[in-house]
Amino acid sequence: MMRLFKGGTVVSGRGTKRADVLIDGEKIVQVGRNIIAPNAQVIDVTGMLLLPGFIDAHTHFDLDVCNTTTADDFTSGSRAALRGGTTTVVDFACPNKGETLHDGLKLWHKKADGKTYCDYGFHMTIDDWNETIEREIDDMYAEGISSFKMYMTYPAMMLGDELMYCALKKLKEKGGLCGVHCENSGVIDALIKEKKARNLNRVSCHPETRPDYLEAEAVSRLLRIAQAVDIPVVIVHLTNAAALKEAEAARKRGQKVYVETCPQYLVLDDSVYYNPDYLEAAKYVCSPPIRKISDQKALWGALRRGEIQTVSTDHCSFTLAQKEAGRHDFTAIPGGIPGVETRGELIYTAGVTTRKISLATMCKVLSENPAKLYGMFPRKGVIAKGADADIVVYDPQADHVIRAEDMVSQADYNPYEGFVTRGSIAQVWLRGSLAVERGRVIAGCNGVYIPRGKNSL
Ligand code: MN
Ligand code: MN
Numbered sequence: 001m002m003r004l005f006k007g008g009t010v011v012s013g014r015g016t017k018r019a020d021v022l023i024d025g026e027k028i029v030q031v032g033r034n035i036i037a038p039n040a041q042v043i044d045v046t047g048m049l050l051l052p053g054f055i056d057a058h059t060h061f062d063l064d065v066c067n068t069t070t071a072d073d074f075t076s077g078s079r080a081a082l083r084g085g086t087t088t089v090v091d092f093a094c095p096n097k098g099e100t101l102h103d104g105l106k107l108w109h110k111k112a113d114g115k116t117y118c119d120y121g122f123h124m125t126i127d128d129w130n131e132t133i134e135r136e137i138d139d140m141y142a143e144g145i146s147s148f149k150m151y152m153t154y155p156a157m158m159l160g161d162e163l164m165y166c167a168l169k170k171l172k173e174k175g176g177l178c179g180v181h182c183e184n185s186g187v188i189d190a191l192i193k194e195k196k197a198r199n200l201n202r203v204s205c206h207p208e209t210r211p212d213y214l215e216a217e218a219v220s221r222l223l224r225i226a227q228a229v230d231i232p233v234v235i236v237h238l239t240n241a242a243a244l245k246e247a248e249a250a251r252k253r254g255q256k257v258y259v260e261t262c263p264q265y266l267v268l269d270d271s272v273y274y275n276p277d278y279l280e281a282a283k284y285v286c287s288p289p290i291r292k293i294s295d296q297k298a299l300w301g302a303l304r305r306g307e308i309q310t311v312s313t314d315h316c317s318f319t320l321a322q323k324e325a326g327r328h329d330f331t332a333i334p335g336g337i338p339g340v341e342t343r344g345e346l347i348y349t350a351g352v353t354t355r356k357i358s359l360a361t362m363c364k365v366l367s368e369n370p371a372k373l374y375g376m377f378p379r380k381g382v383i384a385k386g387a388d389a390d391i392v393v394y395d396p397q398a399d400h401v402i403r404a405e406d407m408v409s410q411a412d413y414n415p416y417e418g419f420v421t422r423g424s425i426a427q428v429w430l431r432g433s434l435a436v437e438r439g440r441v442i443a444g445c446n447g448v449y450i451p452r453g454k455n456s457l
Contacts, residue, residue, distance in 0.1 A: 001025065003432070004037050005391070008045035010383050012052075013364040021050060023389040026431035031384060045393055048426060051363055052383050053087025053390025054344050055370040057123075058179075058236060058260065058312030061091050062111045066334040068325070071317040071410040078117040079441050080315075080341040080409040085425045086118060087390035087435075088380055088450060089340070090370075092149050093122040097156065101126075101136040105143060109449070116447035118430060119390075121374070123147045123179065127156070129163040134170050141174055144451025146375045148178045149236070152218045153185040153287075165225050172231040177373070177455050179234040179260070182218035182243070183210060183288055192331055203281035204273045205330045207289035215288050216242035223250040223257060232256035232455075234373070237314050239265045239288045241298035248307065258373060258457070260310045261299050263339055263346045264415060269293050282323040283413055285333045286314065300356040303365060309457065310373065311347060311365045313339030317411035338411040342402055344392065345421040353422040375453035393427035400424045408441060 005021040010031060022030040022037050030037075061077035063070045072080065074091075081089050091112070095104030101124055108122050124145045126133065140148075148171060150164055151157040159167065164180075171178055191209040195201070219235055223246060226233045235247060238259050247257045264284075270291055272284040284290055302308045316336025326333030344366060351357040357365075371381020379388055400421055404414040428436035435443035 002037055002040035003043055004040040005043050005045045008048045008050045010050045011359050011363045013360055013368040015360045021383060023432050026389055028385055028387045028389050049394040051392040051394060052367040052381050053392055054085045054366040055088045056081060056086045056312050056340055057090040057370040057374055058314045059089045059091045059340055060316040068322050068334055071319050074112040074116045076410045078447055082118045082428055082435050083408055083441050084341040085344040085392040085428050087430050088119040090121045090123055090374055092125055094125040101133055101140055115445055117443055117445055118447045119450050120447055121450045121452050123149050125149045126167050129159055129167050137170055146452045146454055150178055151181045153183040158185055168229040168231050172229055175454050179236040180222050182215055182222050182235055184214040184217045187214055201330050203330055206285050207270050207273050210289050212240040212242050212291055216246050219243045220246040227255055234258040236260045237262050240291045240295040244298055244302055259308045260312050261308050262312060262314050263343050264290055266296055266299055267346055267350045278327055279320055282326060282333050285335055286337050287335045304357050309369045313343050315340035317409055319412045337415050338409045341407050341409050342416055345424055349422040369457055372457035373455050376450055377456055389429055389432040391429040392425055394423055395426040396423040398424045
């Protein structure tokens with residue numbers, strides 16, 4: 001079936017232009033002024049912005065973590081994603097301790113296949129390094145996994161400097177890419193012990209034991225390890241000005257560094273942790289923690305200058321009942337917040353309408369750059385001939401209020417409750433099918449696995 005989107009403004013990483021978009025089945029076949037297509041169904045998008053379907057390259061669906069399982073599985077998580085304009089997620093496949101990467105991949109396909117509303121791919125977590133895992137890396141590329149993840153904190157997951165060096169060396173052979181969670185593990189553990197020795201247990205102990213400079217230290221160390229290997233790396237969920245400076249220093253040395261941040265670090269500040277109501281504060285516990293207003297400003301500036309390439313969500317949702325677990329032990333609060341359903345409207349409202357970033361930059365950081373970085377471009381990330389017809393129709397006039405009760409995420413709260421958006425998502429199209437109309441998800445489980453290729457950013 002042919003459809004013609006008429007009268008809208010098409011957004012790309014280069015800017016905006018008035019253009020019609022003709023789609024045939026799952027693909028975009030033409031973009032241009034005054035397209036004539038007598039057999040096409042016309043969709044009037046006068047006054048609307050058309051953006052390439054958003055890509056969220058950092059989600060955790062159906063993850064067993066902190067002695068519990070995330071509130072969102074692939075079904076509810078991907079419905080939430082789609083409702084928020086995200087047509088593709090890249091989730092983190094994670095083998096159980098002692099199992100192989102193949103086991104991890106099989107497990108993630110079992111969690112996702114046939115149960116997912118938007119398209120999806122997987123990064124592969126490397127939380128151990130040995131000859132078996134090294135041999136498996138080649139197979140991962142054959143399976144469409146072109147990006148990996150490592151941790152510098154969480155004793156159960158972290159590799160240590162030597163193994164991280166070895167793993168990056170292997171990925172370099174393959175032209176591979178690795179995202180890294182950067183926080184100094186040892187000093188954080190010592191600070192936690194000090195709090196506990198003094199019987200301090202407020203939620204604010206969470207940010208106080210994970211200060212910005214211990215994130216910056218890990219960023220710096222990662223980038224020096226990457227320098228030794230001579231490989232580009234991705235710093236995931238970067239939160240603060242000091243860490244940004246380390247990325248800039250590495251670039252000045254000639255290194256290629258990709259940086260991701262998340263909406264929570266752009267629109268919230270650490271005052272959320274000082275709410276005297278336990279649950280109100282625990283809602284916001286995530287790692288690294290939410291920082292200061294001055295850090296928000298630094299992040300927006302870096303986005304504007306192209307020094308941060310992607311905004312993903314680190315969606316890792318829990319219910320308030322699950323957040324109860326840490327009432328008497330701040331280290332037992334499940335770490336993570338929901339975000340996949342609100343990213344587009346938050347970035348448009350807080351970034352574009354305030355002129356902190358342009359629409360073109362929004363398009364880059366939500367769609368085009370993640371598509372390139374994670375090997376899906378130009379199938380994804382752009383409204384152009386030959387691309388999948390993944391289209392977000394954004395109505396700049398339809399302001400609304402973010403409410404947890406409207407969300408399809410299984411988290412029973414929203415970190416942005418009461419936030420007034422500028423405009424809202426009117427429609428979401430996934431590979432040529434109308435998937436969301438004015439906040440209502442009408443699609444079924446039509447998501448497909450997207451095998452990915454190499455970084456082209
Ligand atoms: Mn992380
Ligand atoms: Mn994460």
